[in-house]
Amino acid sequence: MGILSTLSSARSGLNAASVALDAASNNVSNASTEGYSRRSVRLENSDPIQIGSNWRGTGVSVAGVDRAYDVFVSRQLVASTGDQAEAESEYGVLYLSESWFNDVEIDGLPTMLQGVYDSLTQATQDPSDESLRREVATSSNTFATRVSSTAESLVDLQDQVQDRMDGELSEVNQRIQNIADLNKAVIASQGNAADLLDQRDIQISALAEQIGVDFHLEEDGSATVLLGGHTLVNGIEGRTLSVQHSAGESSFFVSIDDGLTGVSGEMGGAVGGMSTALDRIEGYLDDLDLFVEELSTQFNDQHALGFDASGTAGQEWFQAAGGGSHLAESFVFNQNLLDDMDLFAFAANASASAGDGENLRVMIEMETDGAFTGSKSGEGALLSLLSEVGEDAASALRSTEQQAVVLNDLQGLRDSISGVDLDEEAANLIEFQASYQAAAKVLRVSGELFDTLMDAVR
């Protein structure tokens, strides 16, 4: 062991400190980079050498640059990201649909139906009075128009959600391919390219946000990505997701061996949330259809039992001709009655006295009879629907808030493992700066010793 060995050892110290300073600098630079995992330098003694009976150290070597990462936490985070996005997306759509049933600040369906019965009640003052009949016609027409516009708006919302699903699926398929490409690069780097691994984590997390996925790591460093039990990415191969829309329903498929396998039940993330919301809106529309059918039957049957001013039996009060995907879309108040209010069949007798309001009286009593499904009144049926809409939105909001708490905890956990602490990095910088300076001094002392020795032999 001599001066040259000391010089070599000091040089290894300079190199190690330099690499560690680089890592700390990189960590500080990426402190705010989403998905970045902090790096730390792993140092170890260089292999010692034996001189006689003595072992002498040869300095330090950089064994590797580690990426702070916990696969368990990452998988939990990916799952939670999908759950949160699913709840948030469902709530977002239901929040919009809820607006059409809002009856708190403006008159909604239950209040407007109440308006129809109120106008009928008022008409008992004088069943033949034109202004009172006009009020009945106006309230009935306004109510029917509101029902149909509500149904049309919900169907439009479904269409918009399905358009958005198409856009998401396009991105999803691109992302699946990106992950497969990153797998290829990671395999080539033998799993040592930390930046590639971070990028792949970001892509998997984004995919989870869109459709809700799980993943596990293979020995070759690649990540296998799963949707439920179906593989989306296997090594360097990525599969394609597709969607088929019908009225108010969307079905999802993954392409496997030139065939399509249904994965609708496995879909999570934002797309899964949209799909759930779509189903719920379809349920509201079905309920609205049933309501329209039952209300039409109730009004039309009773009106047909009465007689108009000319002694003719009453025409249909409400009509729903169909034509759209839902009956409620075509719900209208009979135009004939709107044009000629003498056709109102309020009388119970064909002689049609001006004050004969016996059939009108029975029509008013329909307000409280249990002719609707579940032995409800018409208003009760609408209030049930409104409660269902409100409860669904409230439940989705609660779920969003709960998932946000879980996601936040997991993000905190990931940060505690992989995140950059600027105070910690500042301490590291001080430590490695000191190491670098010390190694440099050793190098200078060695140089001076070498010069002294050289001067002695000159």
Place this chain on the structure above:
Amino acid sequence: MNIYRTTQGSMSRLLTNTASRLNSEIRRAETQAITGLKLSRPSDGPADVASALKLRGLIEDQAEYDSNVTRALSFHSRADDALSQASEIFKRAKEIAVAGASETYDATSRAAMAVEVASLVENLSAVANSRMGERYLFAGNDYDEPAFDAAFAYQGSTDTPETQIAVTTWTRTGMDGSEVFQGSVDAFSVLQDLETALLANDPATVSAGISDLDAAFNHLTSWRQRVGNEENITLDAEETAGNISTILKDEFNNLVAIDEAETYTRLSELQQSYTAAMTVGSASVSGRLFDLI
């Protein structure tokens, strides 16, 4: 894994989440303060919103009943006036009959009395065809035509119009004139018989007809009482509707309206919390050790 390690990223996320949550709560409190409503969407409280809407429907029902009550009371008042006039006609007719039955008067006097009775008949006819607006009060459901023709034949309907003044209460807004004026006693015939007897200078027949005049008077009085009873029922319904409406409005407000003091206090607390969280949070996010290097 080290769950105690805190990074600037996690502090920043905590700050962002806290700001988002507080902003959301501030926005909700501000909306409540501006609208005066604690429920603005069905999801704010599905059960409460359904209850509130049910209450609002019932309040509107009461308003409709109130409108019908006003109309019914107008009818009752007008019908009472008419029946009161009819009773006065028979009071006067009886005075004439008592005088006409007396031997004190001669044929000339009775002829003069007959002229007055003829005018009473005309008055009764006018009363029986009384109107409220365009509606004939005593024509039943056929209220758009006069109840009686010139020969006092009933032209109206024996069915009567009714209007709803409470959930299960209906009241008459028209009367069957044949029952009122030609029921157990034909009021027109009684007066016409008196006129005939006076013209015939027949005090005995005039005297015999006094009991018919009493019967007609009593019959009309009993109808007046019926109208009075219906008026009382209607007034009672009006009072009940007013009380129910007050209770319903209180319950509705309890469900929907904000407590202003509570809302403003909450808003102030939230704004203070937001300021405090941002001040503390922004200091925590920066790496402090770097400042010392």
